[in-house]
Amino acid sequence: MKKPRILITLVDKKGEYPCHRGHKIGDSFDFDTERGKICPMVMHVAFPYIDIMRYGGQLPECKTGDFRFCCPDSDVINIFKLEIKK
Template structure:
């Protein structure tokens, strides 16, 4: 069985008027395997389907910046995260 690729999640922007309730700030980086429990559960809920797609051979459509991004579901915060598959 081949090793699953690492998944890196980086907070790159905030669109909402309020600060993150979990204290996340632009520039925070999370390793999916190493940092479980550190990423806000609301953001993790949105991220998980994308993580599954990347880990099992799928691809995600790039946004205008050329990478893939998703937002947390908290309408007051709207943190924007970049997700990347890191191949060893």
């Protein structure tokens, strides 16, 4: 079974301060080839969800119809979307 490609995209921001890693809304990262460019705190949150997606599990849909999660930095609170790229 071939693992699907996972794309991580910064889609919104709720906190008052800029991202310490310099991420901006619209930035996208391929999990397999660009994960070293993503903030380690974000990857810590994203990895369990990516693992579920990779092995056929279903994540709950947000009100936007996709799956989103937050950066754990309470001053920044970037919102990221995960999707499988075909």
